[in-house]
Amino acid sequence: MAVPTILTIPTELVDEIIQQTLPEGFESLALTCKKFYGLCAPSIHRHKYLRKIFQSFNYIERSQRENYDDASAGNSSRDPTFSYISTAFALLERIAIEPKVARYITEADLALDTYPPRVMSFRNIPEVDEAGPVADLLAGSVHLKEAGLDWKEYYSRIRKDLQEGTYYSQHAAAFLLTLLPNTRTLVLPNAWKPLRATEVLLEVLVRNAKRPKYSSDTPSLAKVTRFKSSPIFRLRERRHDLDIAVPFLALPHVQSFYGPMSLAIGSISTELASKSAYFRYGETLETVEFMECFIDEAAIASFLKNAQRLKIFRHSHANRPYRPAQDWDICKFVATIEREVGSHLEELSISVSESQGSILPGKASMRGFPRLRKLGFPLEIAMCNARDAASRFQTPIEGLTEEQLDKSGILIGDLVPLSVTKLSLLSKGTNGHEMALKAIFSNFAAKKASQLPNLEEINISCPWEAEDSYADVCEGLVRGLVRGIKPAGFSIHLIP
Numbered sequence: 381m382a383v384p385t386i387l388t389i390p391t392e393l394v395d396e397i398i399q400q401t402l403p404e405g406f407e408s409l410a411l412t413c414k415k416f417y418g419l420c421a422p423s424i425h426r427h428k429y430l431r432k433i434f435q436s437f438n439y440i441e442r443s444q445r446e447n448y449d450d451a452s453a454g455n456s457s458r459d460p461t462f463s464y465i466s467t468a469f470a471l472l473e474r475i476a477i478e479p480k481v482a483r484y485i486t487e488a489d490l491a492l493d494t495y496p497p498r499v500m501s502f503r504n505i506p507e508v509d510e511a512g513p514v515a516d517l518l519a520g521s522v523h524l525k526e527a528g529l530d531w532k533e534y535y536s537r538i539r540k541d542l543q544e545g546t547y548y549s550q551h552a553a554a555f556l557l558t559l560l561p562n563t564r565t566l567v568l569p570n571a572w573k574p575l576r577a578t579e580v581l582l583e584v585l586v587r588n589a590k591r592p593k594y595s596s597d598t599p600s601l602a603k604v605t606r607f608k609s610s611p612i613f614r615l616r617e618r619r620h621d622l623d624i625a626v627p628f629l630a631l632p633h634v635q636s637f638y639g640p641m642s643l644a645i646g647s648i649s650t651e652l653a654s655k656s657a658y659f660r661y662g663e664t665l666e667t668v669e670f671m672e673c674f675i676d677e678a679a680i681a682s683f684l685k686n687a688q689r690l691k692i693f694r695h696s697h698a699n700r701p702y703r704p705a706q707d708w709d710i711c712k713f714v715a716t717i718e719r720e721v722g723s724h725l726e727e728l729s730i731s732v733s734e735s736q737g738s739i740l741p742g743k744a745s746m747r748g749f750p751r752l753r754k755l756g757f758p759l760e761i762a763m764c765n766a767r768d769a770a771s772r773f774q775t776p777i778e779g780l781t782e783e784q785l786d787k788s789g790i791l792i793g794d795l796v797p798l799s800v801t802k803l804s805l806l807s808k809g810t811n812g813h814e815m816a817l818k819a820i821f822s823n824f825a826a827k828k829a830s831q832l833p834n835l836e837e838i839n840i841s842c843p844w845e846a847e848d849s850y851a852d853v854c855e856g857l858v859r860g861l862v863r864g865i866k867p868a869g870f871s872i873h874l875i876p
Contacts, residue, residue: 403427403484404562430484438489439466467494468552468569469505469514469542475559476513482559490556491610493569494548505539508532523558523600527584529577537577554578558585561598565606566628572610574624582627587657590632604631611641622675622683623649630661637662640671641698644679645706653682662686672698672733677712684720692727693717698734708735711742711764714757718748725749729756731806743768745795752797756804762816765790769819777815785822792820793831800832804839804875809846814853821857825864835870842874 465471468490475482508515518524518531534551541549548571558581560566574582589602607628609621621642626649629637652658663686673696675683684690699705714730728749732739739760746755766777769788773780785791796803807813817840828835838861842854854874861872 399423399480403431403480430481434481434484436487436489437471437485439471439492440464466492467542467547467549468556469538469549472514472517472552472556472559476517483562485560486562487565488560488563489565489567490553490569491567493553493571505542508535508539511535517559518555521555521558523581523584523588524555526588527577527580529581534577550575550578554581557582558600560600562603563601564603565608566601566604567608568610568624568628570610572624579627583655583657586627586630590630590657601628601631603633604628605633606636606638607631607634608638609640609642622679623652626652626658626661629665630658632664634662634664636667637665638669638671639673642670642673642675644673644675644683646676646678647682648679660686663688665690667692669694671696674699674706674708675713677709677716680713681716681720684717687721688724690721690725693721693725694727694729696731696733698732699736705736707737707740709740709742710758710760711740711744714744714746714761718746722749724751726751727754728752729754729804730758730761731756732758732760739764741767743789745789747794747797749797750799752799754802754804755796755800756806757795759805759807759813759816762790762795762805762820763811763813765795766816766819777812777819780819782822785819790819791822791827791831792824793827795820796832796835798832799834801834802837802839803835805841807841807846807850809841809843809850809854814847814850817850817853817857821861825861828865828870837870838872839875840872843876 465474506512515531515535518535521531524531524534534555537551538549538555541547541551548569550571550573553569553572554577557566585600588599591599607625609625609628622639622644625637625639628634653661662683665687666689668684668687668690669692675695675697684693697708697710699708710730710732717725717728728746742764744761744764746752746757749755765788766780769780769784769790770777772788773784775784780788792803805817840854840857842851846854858872858874
C-alpha cells in the first residue's frame with residue numbers, strides 16, 4: 381500500500397492545510413508547484429484583502445471613514461465581515477469571527493483606541509452569556525487562566541468599561557495584546573492606564589513571550605522589535621511614565637523604543653523592576669528616542685541600567701509634560717548617560733525644545749564616549765561650562781582669556797570625543813549663546829587636527845528668529861573656520 385503524500389491526500393484535507401498556512405506560509409505553499417497554486421487560488425484574493433486591511437493596522441475614526449479607500453482595500457464593502465474598527469473591543473470581535481486576522485497584524489498602531497475621549501453613540505454590549513464569539517475567545521485564553529483571572533469576570537469588566545463615559549476599555553486593550561504573534565511594531569493606546577487585572581495579564585504575556593519555543597506557535601508579542609509608548613495627556617496621578625514602558629522593554633527582541641512626552645522623576649518602581657518577567661528589561665535595546673520629555677538623572681539611570689547593546693540615544697527636553705515648571709540638571713543627565721551606556725554608544729543627541737524651568741549650573745564633558753560617531757548637544761551645555769569658568773576666574777564669559785579657556789576645559793576639543801565625525805550644535809540663538817560659541821571655538825582652527833582629527837562636519841543651529849548678535853557670531857565662525865581649516869573632507873554649515 382502506497383504511503384499517502386500531501387499530493388495524494390483528500391482535497392478537503394489539503395484545503396484545511398492551506399487555511400492553516402495563512403498568512404505566514406501561504407505564499408510559499410502556493411509557489412511550490414502548479415497543483416498547489418491551483419489549490420491555493422481560491423484563497424489568494426482573501427489573503428491579499430486581509431493583508432491590505434490588517435498588516436499595518438491602525439484604528440479608523442468616524443471622521444476618517446469617508447476617506448477610506450474602499451477599492452484599494454479589496455472591495456471591503458462586499459465582505460460581510462468587514463466593519464470599521466475604532467476600538468480594541470471591535471477588533472476583538474473581528475478576530476473572534478476570523479482568528480487568522482490577528483496573525484496578519486505586523487504593525488499594530490493602537491494609539492487611537494477610542495482616543496481622544498469623545499461622546500460616542502450608545503452601543504448595547506451583550507451580557508456574558510450572550511457574547512458569542514468574543515466570549516469563546518476569552519474562555520479559551522491561556523493567558524487569562526495563567527493570570528488567575530476568571531474570563532467571565534474579565535468580560536464583565538470590558539462591558540463595564542465600554543458603557544462608561546468615553547468607551548475606552550483598558551481590559552479590552554490589554555487582552556488584545558495576547559493575540560498578536562506576528563506583530564513587530566507596537567504602539568500603545570494613548571489612553572493606556574495600567575490596572576491591577578491588566579498588569580497581571582501583561583506580566584503573564586511577557587513571561588510567555590520570553591520562554592523558549594517548544595511548539596510551532598509563536599507567543600504573542602514575541603516578535604516585537606519596535607515599541608512606542610504614548611503621550612499621556614490626562615491629569616497625572618503618577619510621576620513616572622517610564623513605568624508603563626518596562627513590561628514591553630522586557631520583551632525578548634525589542635530593539636527600538638520611542639517615548640513622546642514622557643515624565644519621569646526618580647527611579648523606576650523597584651517593585652515593578654524586580655518582577656521575574658521583567659528581569660533585565662531593556663537589555664536588547666539598540667535605539668532610544670525621547671521626544672519633548674522631562675526626565676531627570678535618576679530616572680534615566682534606571683531606564684538605561686541594562687541597555688548594554690544601546691547604540692543610539694536621542695533626547696529632546698521639554699517642561700511641557702510637567703507642571704509647574706521644573707529645573708533640569710543637564711550636566712548630571714549627560715554624566716549619567718556616560719556612566720550607563722557611554723562605553724558603547726555610537727550616536728548621541730540631546731536638545732532643548734522647550735524649557736520654562738532653569739538649566740541648573742554645572743560642568744559637562746562628553747569625552748567619556750569613546751565610540752561616538754555622531755554627536756549633537758545644546759549650547760546650554762557650553763553655557764554651563766562657560767559660566768563655571770567665569771565663576772572660577774571671577775570674570776565675565778566674554779572676558780575669559782585664551783589661557784583661561786585652555787585651563788577651564790570648555791573648548792570644543794575638551795567637550796567632544798576624538799571619535800566624532802559629525803557634530804551638531806543646537807540653539808534657538810538666544811540667551812547669550814553667542815558667548816558660548818565664541819568660547820568653545822577659541823583657536824579651534826589651529827587645534828582641530830590634534831584635538832578632533834576625525835571630525836568631518838559641523839552643523840550649527842542658526843534659526844531665522846535668532847538674535848542678531850548670535851547670527852553675526854555664527855556667520856563669523858563659518859568664515860573663519862572655512863579659511864582656517866582646509867583639509868579635504870571637512871565642512872561647516874549653518875542650519876536654520
